[in-house]
Amino acid sequence: MDKQFYNDTGLMIVKEDHVCEHFEPDAGVLVPMRECWCCKWSNFRTDGEEDSFNSYSVCNYVGNSKQAVNK
Ligand code: SF4
Secondary structure, eight states, X not given: OOOOEEOTTSOEEEETTOOOTTOOBOTTOSSOOSSGGGBTXXXXXXXXXXXXXXXXXXXXXXXXXXXOOOO
């Protein structure tokens, strides 16, 4: 199993070809491939986002965010 990485707000960092069971096609994609690039929860196509760089994005699906480990 691949190790997952998270940004400083706890959102999972994903690559274009990653996919998970929560995939939902983005409304702006004509032919949605089953990968994060075409998923409505990623922000690859958002300009000016600090978290979107090169071929990486964050996943905004709350179920994929990092769980708090401190009580
Ligand atoms: S962007 Fe998030 S919810 Fe969508 S397929 Fe990738 S990991 Fe899953």
